[in-house]
Amino acid sequence: RDAKKDAYWAHHDLALLAYAFWPLGFFRLSLPDEEDMAWFEENYPGWDAHYGAIYREWKALGCEDPKSGFQPLQWFAENGHKIYVDRVSQVPFCPSLSKGASTLRIHEINGKKHSFSDDW
Numbered sequence: 001r002d003a004k005k006d007a008y009w010a011h012h013d014l015a016l017l018a019y020a021f022w023p024l025g026f027f028r029l030s031l032p033d034e035e036d037m038a039w040f041e042e043n044y045p046g047w048d049a050h051y052g053a054i055y056r057e058w059k060a061l062g063c064e065d066p067k068s069g070f071q072p073l074q075w076f077a078e079n080g081h082k083i084y085v086d087r088v089s090q091v092p093f094c095p096s097l098s099k100g101a102s103t104l105r106i107h108e109i110n111g112k113k114h115s116f117s118d119d120w
Contacts, residue, residue: 081097
């Protein structure tokens with residue numbers, strides 16, 4: 001059941017984080033335009049109410065213009081969405097925004113805390 005949910009939504013969760021990280025990396029991603037968003041909603045019903053709403057907010061805040069000073073990662077922090085890196089896959093995830101099946105688990109091992117996106 002979780003694998004089916006992840007197969008449907010996890011890549012969209014990861015794309016949202018990739019857009020958030022672009023100002024800090026060596027690559028640039030453009031936000032999806034209205035045509036892209038319509039395609040996503042048609043192929044992934046429910047996409048627009050979740051991901052589309054976030055992308056539109058980011059666009060309104062100036063995400064596409066580096067001169068605006070808008071930092072998507074700062075948006076995550078200001079809105080209470082912590083980003084973790086899964087200790088096994090090394091892939092970032094945000095449990096509070098995830099539509100996938102990932103659930104935050106933190107385990108302490110030898111005095112250090114490690115985040116995991118699932119039990120396995």
